[in-house]
Amino acid sequence: MKPFAYLRAGSVEEAVDAHAAHPGARYLGGGTNLIDLMKLEVERPPVLIDVSRLPLEGVRELPEGGLWAGATVRNSDLAAHPAVRDRYPALSEALLAGASGQLRNVATTGGNLLQRTRCPYFQDVTKPCNKREPGSGCGALEGVHRDHAVFGHSRHCVATHPSDMAVALAALDARVELYGTEGRRTVPVAEFHRLPGEHPERDTEIRPGELITGVVLPAATAGLPSAYRKARDRASYAFALASVAAVLEVADGVVRRAGIAFGGVAHRPWRARRAEEALVGAAPTEDAFEHAVDLELAAASPLRDNAFKVPLTRGLALDVLTRLAPRTASPA
């Protein structure tokens, strides 16, 4: 690990100012990803700005009926929060499907969104990787890529985003709240992470020095049936091979609203917009779910060794959707 200076920010403004004064600095949340990558010298920040004690903790009710979850809320506390469990169950389930009890006690909302890919070439500084070292090539493209993307990748990068939480947030139409020298803004979680294109070194739409202050869960998906399901190589404490988060609103025997996101299969939580469009207005039958999910999966382009993710995602998606449907179907 390279030596670094450490600053503890007392306020959001102080954090952003400190970042502006120290180019190359990194914000420190729980450190469960950043310190790991610093030990590997994938990250070599000269300065860490500790934001874990900023007054961005807690979960608050919003006047319009949604929820605000602070950037420094620990993953375990967010998952256990009664309002989250009650109104946005997919979020609680996604958080609990990730990492371990110890890690969730430390990991923060902000850090979870900005965690880096688990691509083994990215984590090994002796290997080529366009994300870590633009222009050096992509080791995974023709290398070991069983865990990599089947949607939206480019020849420059085939990595996936590893967060479970972000997949649920994307399906639930949550927004990321950001603060920077240009002020405050919010971005939909589903558009926050980028596709790699020609610039895989940029994971997200965050601007240099911008701080995540929280996430906003909208009233529109509050209280709707939602769920998360994840497939992994062992039963617990492993990243997703594929996962699905979905929220479904059914009224008068017809789907009114569908939010579906796939995890572990793309450089960002993959919003299954084609499937959603096909479902809205249809009766929530098994046939309709199969038709919709297959429409989405037709856009998949697996790599040499990860075609198994397509049927895996299909099975997860159909399971989640059928689990949600009976709970919403109105009596005829």
Place this chain on the structure above:
Amino acid sequence: MDGPHHETGTGDRARESARPTGPGPGASGGGGALGTLPDACRSTTTLRVNGVSHTLTVDNRRVLLDLLREDLDLVGAKKGCDHGQCGACTVLLDGRRVNSCLLPAVALDGCEVTTVEGLPALAPPEDREDGENGGDPLHPLQRAFLERDAFQCGYCTPGQLCSAVGAIAEAVAGHPSHVTDPAAPSGEPVPLTREEIRERLSGNLCRCAAYPHIVEAVEDVLP
């Protein structure tokens, strides 16, 4: 200045840290010796560890695990992977279980740490068990591990113990797990079935695969 500057607070366990100068920064990844390190790259931090306050000046790279083992000679917490992947380094931080290998000590100023060495003191005195052959008292879970033969080499055991103590407290506080029924009422204690214990302790790997006996030992001490 040689080694981390260290002042211990109250308590007869207070001791001077006298670590030899190590190689300069860059050569050592652990951030042990301060050597020629620029002032900006070291900080003074105060931690209470097992009830004793310690003020140390450390290289900012010092993670809690190395501070415990190398500066405070508390070698119970183990280094298995150094990357959050095995749980051998688990300790309690302000009462919550964490992986000490990923926590920079400078970020923990003012925090309370309990290591496996401090577990017996967490149990109410009437629940503390006598040690083997007149040794130190034991936490009831430590006694249960002995009785259930819940280890072979013992390398993962301090982490398993701290993790289980933390997991039981989480369940009592109503924290759900991946296998808890999502419809279970919020805030009420979650009963720890075998399935729950296995899931909640999945962050602690055991190379000797003592898992079945670990689960039984935890069951023995459930509230």
